[in-house]
Amino acid sequence: MTRLPSVTERLARNTYHLDEEENHIEVNQDIARRTGTGRLLVRICPAQVYGEAPDGTISVNYAACLECGTCNAMAAPGALIWHYPRGGFGIAYREG
Amino acid sequence: MSAEVDFDVIVIGAGVAGMVCAHQLASAGHEVVLIERGQEPGTKNLSGGVFYCRVLEAVFPGFVERAPVERRITRNVLSFLNGTSHVNVDYWDSRLAEPVNAVTVLRAKLDPWMAAECEQAGAVVMPGVRVDALLREGDQVVGVRAGGDELRAHVVVAADGVNSFIAQEAGVRAKEPIKHLAVGVKSVIALPRTTIEDRFRVSGDEGVAYAIVGDCTQSIAGGGFLYTNLDSVSLGVVLRLDDLEAKGLSSADVHDHFLAHPAIEPLIRGGELLEYGCHMTIEDGPAMVAHDLTRPGLVIIGDAAGFTLNTGLTIRGMDLAAGTGMAAATAIGSALKAGDYSDNGLSGYRAELDRTFVGADLRTYAKAPAFLENPRMYSDYGQLLADVFHGIYAHDLTPRKHLVTTAMAAVKASRLKLGQLMLDGWAAARAL
Numbered sequence: 001m002t003r004l005p006s007v008t009e010r011l012a013r014n015t016y017h018l019d020e021e022e023n024h025i026e027v028n029q030d031i032a033r034r035t036g037t038g039r040l041l042v043r044i045c046p047a048q049v050y051g052e053a054p055d056g057t058i059s060v061n062y063a064a065c066l067e068c069g070t071c072n073a074m075a076a077p078g079a080l081i082w083h084y085p086r087g088g089f090g091i092a093y094r095e096g
Numbered sequence: 097m098s099a100e101v102d103f104d105v106i107v108i109g110a111g112v113a114g115m116v117c118a119h120q121l122a123s124a125g126h127e128v129v130l131i132e133r134g135q136e137p138g139t140k141n142l143s144g145g146v147f148y149c150r151v152l153e154a155v156f157p158g159f160v161e162r163a164p165v166e167r168r169i170t171r172n173v174l175s176f177l178n179g180t181s182h183v184n185v186d187y188w189d190s191r192l193a194e195p196v197n198a199v200t201v202l203r204a205k206l207d208p209w210m211a212a213e214c215e216q217a218g219a220v221v222m223p224g225v226r227v228d229a230l231l232r233e234g235d236q237v238v239g240v241r242a243g244g245d246e247l248r249a250h251v252v253v254a255a256d257g258v259n260s261f262i263a264q265e266a267g268v269r270a271k272e273p274i275k276h277l278a279v280g281v282k283s284v285i286a287l288p289r290t291t292i293e294d295r296f297r298v299s300g301d302e303g304v305a306y307a308i309v310g311d312c313t314q315s316i317a318g319g320g321f322l323y324t325n326l327d328s329v330s331l332g333v334v335l336r337l338d339d340l341e342a343k344g345l346s347s348a349d350v351h352d353h354f355l356a357h358p359a360i361e362p363l364i365r366g367g368e369l370l371e372y373g374c375h376m377t378i379e380d381g382p383a384m385v386a387h388d389l390t391r392p393g394l395v396i397i398g399d400a401a402g403f404t405l406n407t408g409l410t411i412r413g414m415d416l417a418a419g420t421g422m423a424a425a426t427a428i429g430s431a432l433k434a435g436d437y438s439d440n441g442l443s444g445y446r447a448e449l450d451r452t453f454v455g456a457d458l459r460t461y462a463k464a465p466a467f468l469e470n471p472r473m474y475s476d477y478g479q480l481l482a483d484v485f486h487g488i489y490a491h492d493l494t495p496r497k498h499l500v501t502t503a504m505a506a507v508k509a510s511r512l513k514l515g516q517l518m519l520d521g522w523a524a525a526r527a528l
Binding site for chain 1: 356
Protein backbone atom coordinates (compact mmCIF):
# COMPACT_ATOMS: atom_id res chain seq x y z
CA MET A 1 0.00 0.00 0.00
CA THR A 2 1.95 3.00 -1.11
CA ARG A 3 -0.81 5.51 -0.50
CA LEU A 4 -4.38 5.12 0.68
CA PRO A 5 -6.97 6.71 -1.57
CA SER A 6 -9.11 9.46 0.01
CA VAL A 7 -12.16 8.36 1.98
CA THR A 8 -14.40 9.46 -0.91
CA GLU A 9 -12.37 7.39 -3.39
CA ARG A 10 -12.44 4.44 -0.99
CA LEU A 11 -16.19 4.55 -0.63
CA ALA A 12 -16.55 4.70 -4.41
CA ARG A 13 -15.12 1.16 -4.47
CA ASN A 14 -17.77 -0.09 -2.04
CA THR A 15 -21.12 -1.44 -3.20
CA TYR A 16 -24.21 0.57 -2.25
CA HIS A 17 -27.86 0.22 -3.16
CA LEU A 18 -28.85 3.86 -3.01
CA ASP A 19 -32.36 4.68 -1.82
CA GLU A 20 -33.21 7.65 -4.03
CA GLU A 21 -36.50 8.27 -2.25
CA GLU A 22 -35.67 8.18 1.42
CA ASN A 23 -32.90 9.88 3.38
CA HIS A 24 -32.37 8.00 6.64
CA ILE A 25 -30.42 10.77 8.41
CA GLU A 26 -31.72 14.11 9.61
CA VAL A 27 -29.78 16.78 11.51
CA ASN A 28 -31.48 19.38 13.69
CA GLN A 29 -29.25 22.31 12.73
CA ASP A 30 -30.07 24.47 15.77
CA ILE A 31 -29.35 21.77 18.33
CA ALA A 32 -26.33 20.52 16.38
CA ARG A 33 -24.83 24.00 16.41
CA ARG A 34 -25.70 24.80 20.01
CA THR A 35 -24.35 21.53 21.42
CA GLY A 36 -21.29 21.16 19.21
CA THR A 37 -22.72 17.87 17.89
CA GLY A 38 -22.38 19.15 14.33
CA ARG A 39 -18.61 19.44 14.39
CA LEU A 40 -18.36 16.23 16.40
CA LEU A 41 -20.23 14.32 13.69
CA VAL A 42 -17.95 15.69 10.98
CA ARG A 43 -14.97 14.34 12.89
CA ILE A 44 -16.13 10.97 14.16
CA CYS A 45 -17.97 9.53 11.14
CA PRO A 46 -15.58 7.08 9.42
CA ALA A 47 -17.44 7.53 6.12
CA GLN A 48 -17.34 11.32 6.36
CA VAL A 49 -21.08 11.53 5.78
CA TYR A 50 -21.21 14.88 7.55
CA GLY A 51 -19.69 18.16 6.39
CA GLU A 52 -19.72 21.69 7.74
CA ALA A 53 -20.52 24.58 5.43
CA PRO A 54 -18.83 27.98 6.00
CA ASP A 55 -22.03 29.22 7.69
CA GLY A 56 -21.91 26.28 10.14
CA THR A 57 -24.71 24.29 8.51
CA ILE A 58 -24.12 20.52 8.71
CA SER A 59 -24.55 18.73 5.40
CA VAL A 60 -25.49 15.06 5.19
CA ASN A 61 -24.34 12.78 2.37
CA TYR A 62 -26.49 9.83 3.41
CA ALA A 63 -25.52 7.83 0.33
CA ALA A 64 -22.04 7.29 1.84
CA CYS A 65 -23.33 5.95 5.17
CA LEU A 66 -21.79 2.66 6.35
CA GLU A 67 -24.59 2.28 8.94
CA CYS A 68 -22.35 1.83 11.98
CA GLY A 69 -24.46 4.06 14.26
CA THR A 70 -21.54 5.94 15.83
CA CYS A 71 -23.18 9.31 15.07
CA ASN A 72 -26.40 8.18 16.69
CA ALA A 73 -24.57 7.03 19.80
CA MET A 74 -22.60 10.28 20.17
CA ALA A 75 -25.06 12.98 19.12
CA ALA A 76 -26.58 15.24 21.77
CA PRO A 77 -30.28 14.55 22.47
CA GLY A 78 -32.43 15.92 19.67
CA ALA A 79 -29.53 16.78 17.36
CA LEU A 80 -29.91 13.81 15.06
CA ILE A 81 -32.55 11.42 13.79
CA TRP A 82 -30.82 8.34 12.47
CA HIS A 83 -32.22 4.95 11.61
CA TYR A 84 -31.31 2.18 9.22
CA PRO A 85 -32.12 2.62 5.53
CA ARG A 86 -35.15 0.77 4.22
CA GLY A 87 -34.76 -2.96 3.72
CA GLY A 88 -32.41 -3.83 0.86
CA PHE A 89 -30.94 -0.33 0.58
CA GLY A 90 -27.64 1.14 1.73
CA ILE A 91 -24.20 -0.41 2.08
CA ALA A 92 -23.75 -3.95 0.78
CA TYR A 93 -20.44 -5.31 2.02
CA ARG A 94 -18.69 -7.72 -0.31
CA GLU A 95 -16.01 -8.60 2.25
CA GLY A 96 -17.37 -7.54 5.63
CA MET B 97 -52.79 -15.65 23.99
CA SER B 98 -54.28 -15.78 20.54
CA ALA B 99 -53.20 -18.90 18.70
CA GLU B 100 -53.18 -17.10 15.35
CA VAL B 101 -49.50 -16.98 14.51
CA ASP B 102 -47.65 -16.96 11.19
CA PHE B 103 -44.59 -18.61 12.74
CA ASP B 104 -43.57 -20.05 16.09
CA VAL B 105 -40.60 -17.72 16.22
CA ILE B 106 -39.51 -14.57 14.39
CA VAL B 107 -35.76 -13.90 14.47
CA ILE B 108 -34.73 -10.34 13.62
CA GLY B 109 -31.28 -10.13 12.11
CA ALA B 110 -29.16 -12.63 10.18
CA GLY B 111 -25.92 -12.34 12.10
CA VAL B 112 -24.16 -15.09 13.98
CA ALA B 113 -26.56 -14.98 16.96
CA GLY B 114 -29.74 -14.84 14.90
CA MET B 115 -28.68 -17.53 12.46
CA VAL B 116 -27.50 -19.95 15.14
CA CYS B 117 -30.77 -19.43 17.02
CA ALA B 118 -32.92 -19.83 13.88
CA HIS B 119 -30.97 -22.91 12.82
CA GLN B 120 -31.35 -24.63 16.19
CA LEU B 121 -35.06 -23.87 16.45
CA ALA B 122 -35.75 -24.98 12.87
CA SER B 123 -33.71 -28.16 13.43
CA ALA B 124 -35.93 -28.92 16.41
CA GLY B 125 -38.94 -28.75 14.12
CA HIS B 126 -40.25 -25.27 14.94
CA GLU B 127 -41.58 -22.84 12.34
CA VAL B 128 -39.03 -20.03 12.13
CA VAL B 129 -38.64 -16.95 9.98
CA LEU B 130 -35.33 -15.11 9.86
CA ILE B 131 -35.79 -11.48 8.81
CA GLU B 132 -32.74 -9.60 7.53
CA ARG B 133 -32.62 -5.98 6.31
CA GLY B 134 -29.71 -6.57 3.92
CA GLN B 135 -30.44 -7.66 0.37
CA GLU B 136 -28.57 -10.83 1.20
CA PRO B 137 -27.42 -12.12 4.61
CA GLY B 138 -23.95 -10.78 5.32
CA THR B 139 -24.18 -7.55 3.36
CA LYS B 140 -24.66 -5.48 6.53
CA ASN B 141 -22.30 -7.45 8.69
CA LEU B 142 -18.72 -6.58 9.47
CA SER B 143 -16.42 -8.01 12.09
CA GLY B 144 -12.73 -7.56 12.76
CA GLY B 145 -12.47 -11.08 11.72
CA VAL B 146 -11.34 -13.60 14.36
CA PHE B 147 -13.96 -16.18 15.26
CA TYR B 148 -13.20 -18.53 18.17
CA CYS B 149 -15.23 -21.13 16.40
CA ARG B 150 -15.16 -24.27 18.56
CA VAL B 151 -18.69 -23.46 19.75
CA LEU B 152 -20.06 -23.77 16.20
CA GLU B 153 -19.10 -27.42 15.86
CA ALA B 154 -22.24 -28.31 17.85
CA VAL B 155 -24.41 -26.26 15.49
CA PHE B 156 -22.80 -26.89 12.10
CA PRO B 157 -20.82 -30.14 12.33
CA GLY B 158 -17.67 -29.89 10.23
CA PHE B 159 -17.92 -26.09 10.28
CA VAL B 160 -14.24 -25.39 9.66
CA GLU B 161 -14.07 -27.78 6.70
CA ARG B 162 -17.42 -26.89 5.16
CA ALA B 163 -17.85 -23.16 5.76
CA PRO B 164 -16.13 -20.44 3.71
CA VAL B 165 -13.68 -19.41 6.41
CA GLU B 166 -10.32 -17.81 5.71
CA ARG B 167 -7.30 -18.93 7.77
CA ARG B 168 -6.84 -20.98 10.93
CA ILE B 169 -5.09 -18.82 13.49
CA THR B 170 -1.97 -20.49 14.86
CA ARG B 171 0.06 -17.36 15.52
CA ASN B 172 -1.04 -14.56 17.87
CA VAL B 173 0.98 -11.38 18.16
CA LEU B 174 0.44 -8.91 20.97
CA SER B 175 2.12 -5.68 19.95
CA PHE B 176 2.90 -2.60 22.03
CA LEU B 177 3.30 0.02 19.35
CA ASN B 178 5.03 3.38 19.72
CA GLY B 179 5.79 6.06 17.14
CA THR B 180 9.13 4.55 16.10
CA SER B 181 9.35 1.30 18.02
CA HIS B 182 7.37 -1.71 19.04
CA VAL B 183 7.67 -4.58 21.47
CA ASN B 184 5.84 -7.73 20.39
CA VAL B 185 4.92 -10.96 22.08
CA ASP B 186 4.80 -13.42 19.21
CA TYR B 187 3.12 -16.71 20.07
CA TRP B 188 3.03 -19.46 17.45
CA ASP B 189 1.78 -22.88 18.42
CA SER B 190 0.84 -25.72 16.08
CA ARG B 191 -1.50 -27.01 18.81
CA LEU B 192 -3.84 -24.15 17.88
CA ALA B 193 -4.46 -25.91 14.55
CA GLU B 194 -5.58 -29.22 16.04
CA PRO B 195 -8.36 -28.90 16.88
CA VAL B 196 -8.95 -25.61 15.09
CA ASN B 197 -9.40 -22.93 17.73
CA ALA B 198 -9.98 -19.72 15.80
CA VAL B 199 -10.44 -18.76 12.17
CA THR B 200 -10.47 -15.48 10.33
CA VAL B 201 -13.73 -14.75 8.54
CA LEU B 202 -15.10 -12.23 6.08
CA ARG B 203 -18.75 -11.95 7.00
CA ALA B 204 -20.08 -11.16 3.54
CA LYS B 205 -18.70 -14.55 2.52
CA LEU B 206 -19.46 -16.57 5.64
CA ASP B 207 -22.98 -15.38 6.40
CA PRO B 208 -24.69 -16.46 3.15
CA TRP B 209 -23.38 -19.97 3.88
CA MET B 210 -24.87 -19.91 7.39
CA ALA B 211 -28.17 -18.61 5.97
CA ALA B 212 -28.24 -21.52 3.52
CA GLU B 213 -27.70 -23.91 6.46
CA CYS B 214 -30.68 -22.27 8.19
CA GLU B 215 -32.83 -22.80 5.10
CA GLN B 216 -31.69 -26.39 4.89
CA ALA B 217 -32.78 -26.85 8.49
CA GLY B 218 -36.22 -25.56 7.54
CA ALA B 219 -36.10 -21.87 8.49
CA VAL B 220 -37.64 -19.30 6.16
CA VAL B 221 -35.02 -16.68 5.32
CA MET B 222 -36.53 -13.30 4.44
CA PRO B 223 -33.82 -10.87 3.27
CA GLY B 224 -34.24 -7.25 2.18
CA VAL B 225 -36.81 -6.54 4.90
CA ARG B 226 -36.33 -4.07 7.74
CA VAL B 227 -38.33 -4.64 10.91
CA ASP B 228 -39.85 -1.30 11.85
CA ALA B 229 -41.50 -2.07 15.17
CA LEU B 230 -42.70 -4.72 17.56
CA LEU B 231 -46.35 -5.73 17.72
CA ARG B 232 -47.72 -5.88 21.22
CA GLU B 233 -50.83 -6.96 23.07
CA GLY B 234 -50.53 -5.35 26.48
CA ASP B 235 -47.09 -6.28 27.78
CA GLN B 236 -46.77 -9.23 25.46
CA VAL B 237 -44.72 -8.97 22.27
CA VAL B 238 -46.73 -10.86 19.65
CA GLY B 239 -44.93 -10.11 16.40
CA VAL B 240 -43.32 -7.47 14.23
CA ARG B 241 -44.26 -4.81 11.73
CA ALA B 242 -42.03 -4.83 8.67
CA GLY B 243 -42.41 -3.01 5.39
CA GLY B 244 -46.14 -2.37 5.96
CA ASP B 245 -46.85 -6.02 6.83
CA GLU B 246 -47.49 -7.60 10.18
CA LEU B 247 -46.09 -10.96 11.15
CA ARG B 248 -47.14 -12.76 14.31
CA ALA B 249 -45.30 -15.32 16.38
CA HIS B 250 -45.21 -16.79 19.88
CA VAL B 251 -41.70 -15.47 20.45
CA VAL B 252 -39.68 -12.70 18.77
CA VAL B 253 -35.89 -12.86 18.97
CA ALA B 254 -34.03 -9.55 18.71
CA ALA B 255 -30.69 -10.32 17.09
CA ASP B 256 -30.45 -6.93 15.41
CA GLY B 257 -26.94 -6.08 16.45
CA VAL B 258 -25.13 -3.48 18.50
CA ASN B 259 -27.52 -0.65 17.60
CA SER B 260 -30.54 -2.81 18.54
CA PHE B 261 -33.45 -0.49 17.90
CA ILE B 262 -35.67 -3.39 18.97
CA ALA B 263 -34.11 -3.71 22.44
CA GLN B 264 -34.48 0.05 22.85
CA GLU B 265 -38.07 0.03 21.68
CA ALA B 266 -38.84 -2.79 24.11
CA GLY B 267 -37.45 -0.65 26.92
CA VAL B 268 -34.71 -3.13 27.73
CA ARG B 269 -31.84 -0.92 26.67
CA ALA B 270 -31.65 2.82 27.18
CA LYS B 271 -29.26 5.01 25.22
CA GLU B 272 -25.90 3.44 25.94
CA PRO B 273 -23.20 5.48 27.77
CA ILE B 274 -20.60 6.14 25.08
CA LYS B 275 -17.78 4.65 27.12
CA HIS B 276 -19.51 1.27 26.63
CA LEU B 277 -19.14 1.58 22.87
CA ALA B 278 -16.34 1.79 20.33
CA VAL B 279 -16.19 2.20 16.57
CA GLY B 280 -14.13 -0.15 14.49
CA VAL B 281 -12.76 1.25 11.23
CA LYS B 282 -11.40 -1.40 8.93
CA SER B 283 -9.77 -1.91 5.55
CA VAL B 284 -9.47 -5.16 3.64
CA ILE B 285 -6.31 -5.13 1.53
CA ALA B 286 -5.74 -7.70 -1.22
CA LEU B 287 -2.33 -9.36 -1.31
CA PRO B 288 -1.19 -12.43 -3.25
CA ARG B 289 -1.40 -15.64 -1.22
CA THR B 290 2.34 -16.24 -1.55
CA THR B 291 3.09 -12.71 -0.30
CA ILE B 292 0.94 -13.33 2.78
CA GLU B 293 2.69 -16.63 3.46
CA ASP B 294 6.15 -15.09 3.12
CA ARG B 295 5.41 -11.85 4.91
CA PHE B 296 3.59 -13.38 7.85
CA ARG B 297 5.52 -16.67 8.01
CA VAL B 298 2.44 -18.84 7.69
CA SER B 299 1.84 -21.78 5.41
CA GLY B 300 -1.16 -23.52 3.92
CA ASP B 301 -4.36 -22.29 5.49
CA GLU B 302 -2.76 -21.13 8.74
CA GLY B 303 -2.86 -17.47 9.70
CA VAL B 304 -1.87 -14.79 12.18
CA ALA B 305 -3.81 -12.36 14.36
CA TYR B 306 -2.22 -9.17 15.71
CA ALA B 307 -3.70 -7.30 18.68
CA ILE B 308 -2.01 -3.92 18.87
CA VAL B 309 -2.09 -1.24 21.52
CA GLY B 310 -0.59 2.23 21.72
CA ASP B 311 0.32 4.53 18.86
CA CYS B 312 -1.97 2.64 16.46
CA THR B 313 -4.85 4.64 17.91
CA GLN B 314 -2.78 7.75 18.61
CA SER B 315 -3.32 6.95 22.29
CA ILE B 316 -7.12 6.83 22.05
CA ALA B 317 -8.40 4.02 24.27
CA GLY B 318 -8.89 1.00 22.07
CA GLY B 319 -6.48 -0.76 19.79
CA GLY B 320 -5.45 -1.90 16.38
CA PHE B 321 -5.84 -5.27 14.74
CA LEU B 322 -4.44 -7.06 11.74
CA TYR B 323 -5.64 -10.48 10.60
CA THR B 324 -4.61 -12.54 7.62
CA ASN B 325 -7.27 -13.90 5.28
CA LEU B 326 -6.58 -16.32 2.41
CA ASP B 327 -5.60 -13.63 -0.07
CA SER B 328 -6.17 -10.42 1.82
CA VAL B 329 -5.44 -8.77 5.14
CA SER B 330 -8.08 -7.23 7.42
CA LEU B 331 -6.74 -4.40 9.53
CA GLY B 332 -7.95 -1.34 11.34
CA VAL B 333 -8.55 0.41 14.62
CA VAL B 334 -11.15 0.23 17.37
CA LEU B 335 -11.75 3.54 19.14
CA ARG B 336 -13.68 3.93 22.40
CA LEU B 337 -16.25 6.64 21.75
CA ASP B 338 -15.73 8.66 24.93
CA ASP B 339 -12.00 8.89 24.28
CA LEU B 340 -12.49 9.58 20.56
CA GLU B 341 -14.62 12.53 21.61
CA ALA B 342 -12.11 13.69 24.24
CA LYS B 343 -8.99 13.45 22.06
CA GLY B 344 -10.42 15.58 19.27
CA LEU B 345 -9.21 13.32 16.44
CA SER B 346 -10.99 12.11 13.32
CA SER B 347 -11.78 8.38 13.18
CA ALA B 348 -10.80 8.12 9.50
CA ASP B 349 -7.50 9.93 10.18
CA VAL B 350 -6.65 7.56 13.05
CA HIS B 351 -7.33 4.60 10.74
CA ASP B 352 -5.11 6.13 8.07
CA HIS B 353 -2.36 6.88 10.59
CA PHE B 354 -2.38 3.21 11.61
CA LEU B 355 -2.11 1.92 8.04
CA ALA B 356 0.74 4.34 7.33
CA HIS B 357 2.62 3.51 10.55
CA PRO B 358 6.23 2.45 9.85
CA ALA B 359 5.61 -0.84 11.67
CA ILE B 360 2.39 -1.61 9.78
CA GLU B 361 2.82 -0.18 6.28
CA PRO B 362 5.46 -2.78 5.25
CA LEU B 363 2.96 -5.53 6.07
CA ILE B 364 0.43 -4.27 3.51
CA ARG B 365 2.85 -2.71 1.01
CA GLY B 366 1.85 -3.26 -2.60
CA GLY B 367 -1.64 -4.35 -1.60
CA GLU B 368 -4.85 -3.12 -3.14
CA LEU B 369 -7.74 -1.79 -1.08
CA LEU B 370 -10.76 -4.06 -1.56
CA GLU B 371 -13.14 -2.50 0.92
CA TYR B 372 -13.32 0.17 3.61
CA GLY B 373 -15.92 -0.31 6.31
CA CYS B 374 -16.86 0.34 9.90
CA HIS B 375 -19.00 -1.12 12.64
CA MET B 376 -19.71 -0.34 16.25
CA THR B 377 -18.67 -2.70 18.96
CA ILE B 378 -19.19 -3.01 22.68
CA GLU B 379 -16.42 -2.20 25.13
CA ASP B 380 -18.22 -3.11 28.33
CA GLY B 381 -20.18 -6.26 27.61
CA PRO B 382 -20.51 -7.29 31.26
CA ALA B 383 -22.14 -3.94 32.16
CA MET B 384 -24.56 -4.08 29.24
CA VAL B 385 -25.55 -7.68 29.79
CA ALA B 386 -26.58 -6.84 33.36
CA HIS B 387 -29.91 -5.48 32.03
CA ASP B 388 -32.90 -7.75 31.36
CA LEU B 389 -32.54 -10.14 28.47
CA THR B 390 -36.21 -10.92 27.97
CA ARG B 391 -39.65 -9.35 27.91
CA PRO B 392 -42.87 -11.34 27.59
CA GLY B 393 -42.64 -12.80 24.08
CA LEU B 394 -39.20 -11.27 23.41
CA VAL B 395 -35.65 -12.60 23.78
CA ILE B 396 -32.54 -10.50 23.10
CA ILE B 397 -29.33 -12.17 21.95
CA GLY B 398 -25.84 -11.45 20.62
CA ASP B 399 -24.57 -7.89 20.22
CA ALA B 400 -28.13 -6.62 20.64
CA ALA B 401 -27.92 -7.70 24.28
CA GLY B 402 -24.28 -6.65 24.68
CA PHE B 403 -22.50 -10.01 24.59
CA THR B 404 -18.91 -9.12 23.78
CA LEU B 405 -15.66 -9.39 25.67
CA ASN B 406 -12.50 -7.40 25.22
CA THR B 407 -9.88 -8.87 27.52
CA GLY B 408 -7.09 -6.81 26.03
CA LEU B 409 -5.59 -9.99 24.56
CA THR B 410 -8.65 -11.61 22.99
CA ILE B 411 -11.57 -9.74 21.47
CA ARG B 412 -14.66 -11.88 21.36
CA GLY B 413 -18.15 -11.34 20.02
CA MET B 414 -19.04 -13.95 17.45
CA ASP B 415 -18.46 -16.96 19.72
CA LEU B 416 -20.55 -15.36 22.45
CA ALA B 417 -23.22 -14.51 19.88
CA ALA B 418 -23.35 -18.17 18.88
CA GLY B 419 -23.54 -19.19 22.55
CA THR B 420 -26.48 -16.85 23.17
CA GLY B 421 -28.23 -18.10 20.03
CA MET B 422 -27.92 -21.67 21.27
CA ALA B 423 -29.06 -20.80 24.80
CA ALA B 424 -32.03 -18.83 23.47
CA ALA B 425 -33.06 -21.68 21.16
CA THR B 426 -33.02 -24.13 24.07
CA ALA B 427 -35.07 -21.81 26.28
CA ILE B 428 -37.53 -20.93 23.52
CA GLY B 429 -37.93 -24.62 22.72
CA SER B 430 -39.02 -25.21 26.33
CA ALA B 431 -41.34 -22.19 26.25
CA LEU B 432 -42.99 -23.44 23.04
CA LYS B 433 -43.46 -26.87 24.57
CA ALA B 434 -45.03 -25.39 27.70
CA GLY B 435 -46.99 -22.77 25.77
CA ASP B 436 -45.70 -20.19 28.23
CA TYR B 437 -44.19 -17.07 26.63
CA SER B 438 -44.20 -14.90 29.73
CA ASP B 439 -41.01 -13.62 31.37
CA ASN B 440 -41.19 -16.69 33.54
CA GLY B 441 -41.64 -19.00 30.57
CA LEU B 442 -38.53 -17.50 28.94
CA SER B 443 -36.44 -17.37 32.10
CA GLY B 444 -34.64 -20.51 30.96
CA TYR B 445 -32.56 -18.27 28.70
CA ARG B 446 -30.63 -16.58 31.52
CA ALA B 447 -30.34 -19.90 33.33
CA GLU B 448 -28.99 -21.57 30.18
CA LEU B 449 -26.42 -18.79 29.69
CA ASP B 450 -25.28 -19.10 33.29
CA ARG B 451 -24.78 -22.82 32.74
CA THR B 452 -22.49 -22.31 29.72
CA PHE B 453 -19.20 -20.60 28.90
CA VAL B 454 -21.04 -17.41 27.98
CA GLY B 455 -22.22 -16.57 31.47
CA ALA B 456 -19.04 -17.87 33.07
CA ASP B 457 -16.73 -15.78 30.87
CA LEU B 458 -18.76 -12.62 31.35
CA ARG B 459 -18.39 -13.09 35.09
CA THR B 460 -14.66 -13.86 34.84
CA TYR B 461 -13.94 -10.72 32.81
CA ALA B 462 -16.35 -8.39 34.62
CA LYS B 463 -13.44 -6.20 35.74
CA ALA B 464 -11.58 -6.14 32.41
CA PRO B 465 -13.37 -3.05 31.01
CA ALA B 466 -12.51 -1.00 34.12
CA PHE B 467 -8.88 -2.08 33.85
CA LEU B 468 -8.80 -1.15 30.17
CA GLU B 469 -9.95 2.36 31.07
CA ASN B 470 -6.47 2.93 32.48
CA PRO B 471 -4.99 5.53 30.10
CA ARG B 472 -1.43 4.31 30.79
CA MET B 473 -2.28 1.22 28.70
CA TYR B 474 -2.52 3.33 25.56
CA SER B 475 0.54 5.53 25.89
CA ASP B 476 3.08 4.92 28.65
CA TYR B 477 3.53 1.17 28.86
CA GLY B 478 4.54 0.60 25.25
CA GLN B 479 7.21 3.28 25.52
CA LEU B 480 8.41 1.92 28.84
CA LEU B 481 8.83 -1.57 27.38
CA ALA B 482 10.75 -0.17 24.43
CA ASP B 483 12.95 1.86 26.80
CA VAL B 484 13.80 -1.24 28.83
CA PHE B 485 14.80 -3.14 25.69
CA HIS B 486 16.67 -0.13 24.38
CA GLY B 487 18.66 -0.13 27.61
CA ILE B 488 19.50 -3.78 26.99
CA TYR B 489 20.38 -3.66 23.30
CA ALA B 490 21.80 -0.16 22.74
CA HIS B 491 25.50 -0.49 23.51
CA ASP B 492 26.71 3.05 23.96
CA LEU B 493 30.05 1.93 25.50
CA THR B 494 28.89 2.77 29.05
CA PRO B 495 29.41 -0.14 31.45
CA ARG B 496 26.52 -2.65 31.24
CA LYS B 497 24.12 -3.01 34.14
CA HIS B 498 22.03 -5.96 35.27
CA LEU B 499 18.54 -6.33 33.87
CA VAL B 500 16.74 -5.11 36.99
CA THR B 501 18.89 -1.97 37.20
CA THR B 502 18.29 -1.27 33.50
CA ALA B 503 14.55 -1.70 33.94
CA MET B 504 14.46 0.49 37.04
CA ALA B 505 16.35 3.22 35.19
CA ALA B 506 13.71 3.09 32.41
CA VAL B 507 10.91 3.41 34.96
CA LYS B 508 12.68 6.29 36.64
CA ALA B 509 13.10 8.12 33.34
CA SER B 510 9.41 7.66 32.49
CA ARG B 511 6.37 9.46 33.87
CA LEU B 512 5.41 6.29 35.68
CA LYS B 513 5.84 5.59 39.35
CA LEU B 514 7.00 2.18 40.47
CA GLY B 515 4.12 1.83 42.93
CA GLN B 516 1.62 2.62 40.18
CA LEU B 517 3.30 0.11 37.90
CA MET B 518 2.99 -2.63 40.50
CA LEU B 519 -0.64 -1.77 41.19
CA ASP B 520 -1.44 -1.84 37.46
CA GLY B 521 0.35 -5.17 37.13
CA TRP B 522 -1.66 -6.59 39.99
CA ALA B 523 -4.90 -5.18 38.56
CA ALA B 524 -4.09 -6.70 35.15
CA ALA B 525 -3.41 -10.08 36.70
CA ARG B 526 -6.78 -9.98 38.45
CA ALA B 527 -8.91 -8.46 35.69
CA LEU B 528 -7.60 -10.14 32.53
